[in-house]
Amino acid sequence: MRVLVVGATGLIGTHVVRLLSPEHEVITASRKGSAVPVDLSDKASIVAMFDTLGTVDAVICTAGAAKFAPLSALSDADFEFSLANKLMGQVNLVRCAAAHLSQGGSVTLTSGILARHSVEGSAAVSIVNAGVEAFCRSAALELKGKARVNAVSPPWVAETLQSMGRNPADGKPAAVVALAYKRSLTGDITGQVIDVT
Template sequence: MKIIVVGASGDIGRVVCEELGSRHDIIRAGRTQGDVLVNMSDRTSVEKMYAEVGDVDAVISTAGDVHFGPLEDFTSDTFMIGLNGKVMGQVNLVLAGMARISEGGSFTLTSGVLDRDPIRMGAGAAAANGALGGFVTGAAIEMPRGQRINVVSPGLLEVSAPRYGQWFPGHEPVSSKRVGLAYAKSVEGAITGQVIVVE
């Protein structure tokens, strides 16, 4: 399969490329580096990426900005960082990509643990994660030409724990291998409309 991985240079993106790269043709995409550049929060940039890459069999997104901070300090603008960056960015990949994905192809988005196991200063991320789950559930029943859509919701990755572990007290990091397998399940399997939890 020909697969675009958006956010390929991040911790999760690297895991995905390692898991699927030996079996599929991976096109690495990112805002500042990759085989193709894309700002997924900008629909025009997303459409340009698809035009450059051409038709594909699957799109995986492991990217998306969110704001972390005390709830009492949130403003409409800081809250919208997650809704525009993580939610609408990934929604843009789907809306602009349905015509570019092969029959029976798939989209795999990424949310995270915080909507089901919250941390302090993570309300914006929790809201974005929950919104992505709702989008996937609703979109799955309307996908054209047998296309599928899922979202992977991983806990804190082992590889990320040295940098972010202090934000996640009491959370047990998940193995990179298990996270990679969750994306393989979504892309190579047959499920749709699912939140694939990795804990």
């Protein structure tokens, strides 16, 4: 399959690319350092990316930022940034991908554990992740028969916990998280939020 991975240079994206590359033609995308430049927060950039690429069989998104901070510290700009980046960035990715996917293709988005397990400081991230999951179910309904849409909900990733000085054993290695994206890509599920177990 011809698979576009947006966020390919990141922690999870690197492992997704490594996992899929032996069997698929993987096209990497991110703002910097990938084969194809794209800024998810800029719809025109997404449109330009698909115009350059033509048809793909699958899109996987492991990119998207949202602001983690106490509710009292979150500004209007922080909420706007979070919604425009990780939520609307992925919504627009699906909207634009729909015209460029081969019949029966798939899109796999990324939400996260904070959608359903809030912690202090997660207000903006939790909204965004829950929005991604709700959108995924709706988009899957509307694209049924043409394309599949799923979201992977990563738990804390072990390498991320380690970089934060926390116990990596409380998370899952990025290589294990990557398997969930492969499951979405190669299976027949749609409208699902895939938890990493």
